[in-house]
Amino acid sequence: MPADPKLKLVASTPAPQGGGGAPHEPSLYARREPVCPSKIDGRFRRFKWAVMAFCLAVYWGTPWLRWDRGPWAPHQAVLIDLAHRRFYMFGIEIWPHEFYFVAGLLIMAGIGLFLVTSAVGRAWCGYACPQTVWTDLFQHVDRLIDGDRNAQLALDRAPWTARKVTKRVAKWAIFLGISFATGGAWIFYFADAPTLQREFWTGTAPGVAYGCVAVLTFTTFWLGGFMREQVCVYMCPWPRIQSAMLDEKSLIVTYKDWRGEPRGSLKQAKRLPGAVGDCIDCKQCVAVCPTGIDIREGAQIGCITCGLCIDACDRVMGQVGRARGLIDYCTLDDAEHERQGGAAKPLIRAIFRPRTLVYLGLWGGIGLALLFMLGQRTRLDLSVARDRNPEFVQLSNGSVRNGFTVKLRNMEDRPRQVVLSLDGLPQGAIYSDEMDAAAARPALRFTVPADTTQRLRIYAVVPSGTAQERHFTFRLTAQAGPGEQPAQDAVKTEFSAPGDTD
Amino acid sequence: MADKRIDEPTGVETVGHEWDGIEELNTPLPRWWLWTFYATIVFAIGYVVVYPAIPGRHAATAGTLGWTSRGALDKDLKAADAARAQTRAAIAATPVEKLADNPQLLRAAIEGGAAAFKQNCVQCHGAGAAGSKGYPNLNDDDWLWGGDIATIHQTLEHGIRYPGDEQTRVSQMPAFGKDGILTAAQVQDVVSHVRVISGQDKPNASSTRGAQIFADNCSVCHGANGEGNRTVGAPRLNDKIWLYGGDRATLTQTVTYARQGVMPAWGQRLDPVTIKMLAAYVHSRGGGEALPPAAPAAPATAAVAQAR
Numbered sequence: 001m002p003a004d005p006k007l008k009l010v011a012s013t014p015a016p017q018g019g020g021g022a023p024h025e026p027s028l029y030a031r032r033e034p035v036c037p038s039k040i041d042g043r044f045r046r047f048k049w050a051v052m053a054f055c056l057a058v059y060w061g062t063p064w065l066r067w068d069r070g071p072w073a074p075h076q077a078v079l080i081d082l083a084h085r086r087f088y089m090f091g092i093e094i095w096p097h098e099f100y101f102v103a104g105l106l107i108m109a110g111i112g113l114f115l116v117t118s119a120v121g122r123a124w125c126g127y128a129c130p131q132t133v134w135t136d137l138f139q140h141v142d143r144l145i146d147g148d149r150n151a152q153l154a155l156d157r158a159p160w161t162a163r164k165v166t167k168r169v170a171k172w173a174i175f176l177g178i179s180f181a182t183g184g185a186w187i188f189y190f191a192d193a194p195t196l197q198r199e200f201w202t203g204t205a206p207g208v209a210y211g212c213v214a215v216l217t218f219t220t221f222w223l224g225g226f227m228r229e230q231v232c233v234y235m236c237p238w239p240r241i242q243s244a245m246l247d248e249k250s251l252i253v254t255y256k257d258w259r260g261e262p263r264g265s266l267k268q269a270k271r272l273p274g275a276v277g278d279c280i281d282c283k284q285c286v287a288v289c290p291t292g293i294d295i296r297e298g299a300q301i302g303c304i305t306c307g308l309c310i311d312a313c314d315r316v317m318g319q320v321g322r323a324r325g326l327i328d329y330c331t332l333d334d335a336e337h338e339r340q341g342g343a344a345k346p347l348i349r350a351i352f353r354p355r356t357l358v359y360l361g362l363w364g365g366i367g368l369a370l371l372f373m374l375g376q377r378t379r380l381d382l383s384v385a386r387d388r389n390p391e392f393v394q395l396s397n398g399s400v401r402n403g404f405t406v407k408l409r410n411m412e413d414r415p416r417q418v419v420l421s422l423d424g425l426p427q428g429a430i431y432s433d434e435m436d437a438a439a440a441r442p443a444l445r446f447t448v449p450a451d452t453t454q455r456l457r458i459y460a461v462v463p464s465g466t467a468q469e470r471h472f473t474f475r476l477t478a479q480a481g482p483g484e485q486p487a488q489d490a491v492k493t494e495f496s497a498p499g500d501t502d
Numbered sequence: 503m504a505d506k507r508i509d510e511p512t513g514v515e516t517v518g519h520e521w522d523g524i525e526e527l528n529t530p531l532p533r534w535w536l537w538t539f540y541a542t543i544v545f546a547i548g549y550v551v552v553y554p555a556i557p558g559r560h561a562a563t564a565g566t567l568g569w570t571s572r573g574a575l576d577k578d579l580k581a582a583d584a585a586r587a588q589t590r591a592a593i594a595a596t597p598v599e600k601l602a603d604n605p606q607l608l609r610a611a612i613e614g615g616a617a618a619f620k621q622n623c624v625q626c627h628g629a630g631a632a633g634s635k636g637y638p639n640l641n642d643d644d645w646l647w648g649g650d651i652a653t654i655h656q657t658l659e660h661g662i663r664y665p666g667d668e669q670t671r672v673s674q675m676p677a678f679g680k681d682g683i684l685t686a687a688q689v690q691d692v693v694s695h696v697r698v699i700s701g702q703d704k705p706n707a708s709s710t711r712g713a714q715i716f717a718d719n720c721s722v723c724h725g726a727n728g729e730g731n732r733t734v735g736a737p738r739l740n741d742k743i744w745l746y747g748g749d750r751a752t753l754t755q756t757v758t759y760a761r762q763g764v765m766p767a768w769g770q771r772l773d774p775v776t777i778k779m780l781a782a783y784v785h786s787r788g789g790g791e792a793l794p795p796a797a798p799a800a801p802a803t804a805a806v807a808q809a810r
Contacts, residue, residue, distance in 0.1 A: 030530035227534070234532060389630030393641040393788060396741035401788060403641070433612065433786035434605060437643060459788045 042311025615783025
């Protein structure tokens, strides 16, 4: 919480300790001071508009993008199909055993936050964080219904008249509408959006969909409509981590006190030229702050570096005919440099520095590795588990049989003809548990349905005394269509026979 | 005691304690935090009312919802049964010989049989169905009574030498030594012969004498060359597989005292669908044989007629 300047004034004078005055008992619990930011326009505000429009468009629009995957797979461009354990992202399909791609993306997202923090400070907090975006949206609704800052503050203090009740109900209804749209959009990432929407409105959607919408509607309503900056100050771990990540070369919103102090009105400036700084103490920077802090007290955890105070100050400086940038993005190092009288450095210098480049290298390296693996991965997979009980079966003519649980994984969105064969067991033959032993052959042909793992029990039979070489290989070959690369996978395993010591 | 003071940089009062120079600001908690705390208390009261919560001498309070962990399990089991009902009905409606015509149904039957096997059969036949001395290995291709799915089903349903089931598989090997049919020397000669036809020994004088005794006493059931006879459950003797053992001592004991394995008639204990699933599972273990061509003339009665 930002400190009250009045308290600060008290603190700077010698505190009257033990002076016999009435003991001041502070309350254990503090009511939230309402934050009612003024309307503002400026380059950061416009940038914030653009980011908000982009983020909301991506959030609400993505599930409705279509992507043709042929007759065997869903046609939603981005689909997290938890029920069938598949992730679809445009042309990429992720199976559960490939989840490391998702883990890699999450690691990239983590390092990306480090990278952004290192390059441009708390830009994530200021512009792109959902809490920021939705709080911003809800604050616009505040202004729409209740009017600008002063009207909002007055209404907040006003008794509960019919007018206030009407306004509150109207505002909360809009909040609820936005929250419902927010919570409602979430579920479309997990099922076919048009189908689920139809089911949702006809009451035939799964219960978990309604539960999900209810929970997310409530959290959006509560966190965006009422908790707002308290989420950043009290709940979110990221500001705490960031305060450890920021250094003297990080971009932060800086009040250039060497230029602004001592503060004085225009009248004072006229009366005593040279005695007052550029700050006219108009408190516009405080009025527009969406978290309700006073940036002139320096860097603080409540500052999400959204730059709206820069817009406000620039406008005032323009009106009073002074240079813009009394409040501006600046690093601690540059601030010290300017305090000593140096010229302002271009901000680009703060972005390209070793620490940022190291993060960029890590981030890009992981990204390239993921892309490389994505290009290398096969869409045909064979896994083999040897029977342990019994390890082998002695047959009446002296042959020995081993059992294997074999999984044929066809990860393409079409059925495929595959051939399972043996390498390294010259006289061996195989058959599956759906066949008779008499039908054993060196190679078997199966049709694996589209996007399916086919589990089979495979029996391999070898005539007596021929299993000298214990290691052999199961090979799975998919029949290649015209103009295709033949796909193959092989698994090396062992053959057990009587007399094996291990 | 406490030396409260105003902290200069923040303007907030300290709590007045100091630990090695570290002080704590007396920042008030946000009010909503308090409300959240009250909300948890309300939730806890609600929970205690609707769910079992307070332990008593014999049982906990029941809660107005009447929830019990046994009830939850029961519900889950019922749901699982309901989910399986359709498959079970389909298996019930399909003759066991026809299961293979529907690969999906056969797969379901095999999986169900594997589960039932673990519950009912592993005690004798082993977890991998590999059997042990006296209990046949169900993975191999050697069957006492037959290895096609219908015959396996018949064996499962009516058992072997199981009292109380009229259709149970019955046959009896004479105790040649104990009952004085053969002398001890003759038993040894027959054993020699059996070890020769099973490829374990080379022909010798004893086995030559034994061949004649075998032809007179054993070939009726076990066949002239020891190829066995499934209609009476007489094991094949000229292969590598032994139920009790193919060494001289074990064979001597077998010929002297005979063997009478017993298997329960599972038709008395398990429902018909489970028995079908067990048959499918045993048949799938690798040794399953094809159905004899044009044989569905009620194998049950045939087996009874041919069993002595």
